[in-house]
Amino acid sequence: MSDAEKTAPESPDATAPASSVSSSSLPSPSPATEPQQTRTLTVRVQRSGPGGANARFDDYRLSVGPEDSVLDVLDRIRVETDPTLVYRHSCHHSSCGTCAMRINGRERLACITRMLALGTDVVTLEPLRSLPVLGDLMVDMRPMFAHIDPDWGYVRPVEKASTGVPHGVARYTRLENCIECGACMSACPVSNGTDDMPPATAQPAQHAAPQSTRQPARQAASQAASQAAQDTDESLPTDSPADPLAAPLFIGPAPLAALNRELARHPERREELLHIGKGPHGERHCRRHMACSRACPSGVYPAKDIMDIRMMHGGGKD
Numbered sequence: 001m002s003d004a005e006k007t008a009p010e011s012p013d014a015t016a017p018a019s020s021v022s023s024s025s026l027p028s029p030s031p032a033t034e035p036q037q038t039r040t041l042t043v044r045v046q047r048s049g050p051g052g053a054n055a056r057f058d059d060y061r062l063s064v065g066p067e068d069s070v071l072d073v074l075d076r077i078r079v080e081t082d083p084t085l086v087y088r089h090s091c092h093h094s095s096c097g098t099c100a101m102r103i104n105g106r107e108r109l110a111c112i113t114r115m116l117a118l119g120t121d122v123v124t125l126e127p128l129r130s131l132p133v134l135g136d137l138m139v140d141m142r143p144m145f146a147h148i149d150p151d152w153g154y155v156r157p158v159e160k161a162s163t164g165v166p167h168g169v170a171r172y173t174r175l176e177n178c179i180e181c182g183a184c185m186s187a188c189p190v191s192n193g194t195d196d197m198p199p200a201t202a203q204p205a206q207h208a209a210p211q212s213t214r215q216p217a218r219q220a221a222s223q224a225a226s227q228a229a230q231d232t233d234e235s236l237p238t239d240s241p242a243d244p245l246a247a248p249l250f251i252g253p254a255p256l257a258a259l260n261r262e263l264a265r266h267p268e269r270r271e272e273l274l275h276i277g278k279g280p281h282g283e284r285h286c287r288r289h290m291a292c293s294r295a296c297p298s299g300v301y302p303a304k305d306i307m308d309i310r311m312m313h314g315g316g317k318d
Contacts (some may be wrong), residue, residue: 034037038065041115043073045085045136046126052133056126058082069278070125071099074137086136094297097181098310100125101137107183113224128186128192130252144185147255147276152262177263177298184253187295190285191252250285251276253292253302260305264310270312277309286310 041064048055060077071089078085090096092111099110104124115123131139165171189195259277263270277283283306292302 003223004304038063040064041120042122044122044124045074045077046124046135047085047136050132050134064115066114066116067116067153068111069104070101070108070115071121073115074110074125086134086138088138095179097129097179097183097297099176100128100181100183102186102298106116107187107297109181109183109297112297112317128182130185130188130191131182138243139182141180141182143166144182144252144254146252148258149262152258161199176300178254178257178296178300179298180254181297182254183295183297184257184292184300187291188250188253188290190250191248195287195289249281252283253286253306256283256286256309257300257302260308263309274309274312278312283309 025166040061043060045058045060046055062073062076062081064073071092074085074087074089076085083206086316087099087101087110089099089111091098094109094112095158097109100107100247101110102108103110103113104118104120104125107128110125125137127137128139131141131143134140143183185191256277259273263273263277266273286303286306288307290303293300293304296302
């Protein structure tokens with residue numbers, strides 16, 4: 001006998017019509033008829049030290065309900081089983097972007113990804129690619145932000161024009177959908193090293209950068225990294241890790257998308273900004289895989305921003 005049957009009150013008249021029975025006296029639906037029930041799953045988490053040292057996978061078996069997100073499960077593991085588990089989170093409702101990781105091989109936000117909706121008995125969690133691992137599922141976001149100049153501003157209008165004004169609101173301004181989670185950086189085959197096309201050769205820009213009182217963060221970070229390498233090259237061991245802020249071959253989709261939005265806001269800085277976007281580490285390395293746009297949890301299309309920059313003239317493009 002099910003729990004529902006045990007708790008249902010016994011009717012003195014089994015033949016009474018349904019209309020004579022109050023809704024409160026009806027038995028609860030049988031658990032067998034509910035679409036999703038609690039299941040026991042294996043959560044396989046990649047564990048490692050800084051830089052991915054001593055990487056391994058640890059398995060955790062636990063009961064998961066239909067409303068449990070990946071982040072809920074990670075919190076339970078950390079509190080109940082393993083307090084050494086390292087991951088990053090903040091808002092729990094897909095606004096901050098800090099809980100981005102690879103879930104079953106795809107870039108997702110842990111806070112809005114339901115465990116049972118994944119449809120697998122084993123859920124594998126790995127850190128984002130293209131960014132240095134600080135420990136377990138947490139990565140260093142500084143290399144991405146190093147190419148987003150602080151002068152570009154933190155408050156930017158939405159990427160796409162709104163389809164209408166919310167009911168009862170006379171006027172409003174929607175801000176950008178990008179939450180800077182890094183999912184696009186991880187998904188990009190050029191950035192993460194899985195691109196199977198022949199590598200592009202970075203060519204020096206043909207035009208000098210326009211004079212500006214504001215030095216782009218990417219340029220400052222690159223110069224600082226180069227100077228540090230010159231100062232310490234002889235003292236470092238041969239297996240020393242590269243500076244995470246050194247300019248990569250490709251700065252990636254997120255910085256280029258932010259740059260394109262800044263171009264729209266400040267057309268007077270066109271040449272300065274295009275010198276970055278069309279420079280030796282810019283849009284020329286994009287192979288149009290579109291992986292960045294598919295991975296975005298907020299519906300932003302970084303690939304379109306990159307193509308916008310590619311179609312522009314100026315800025316030192318070969």
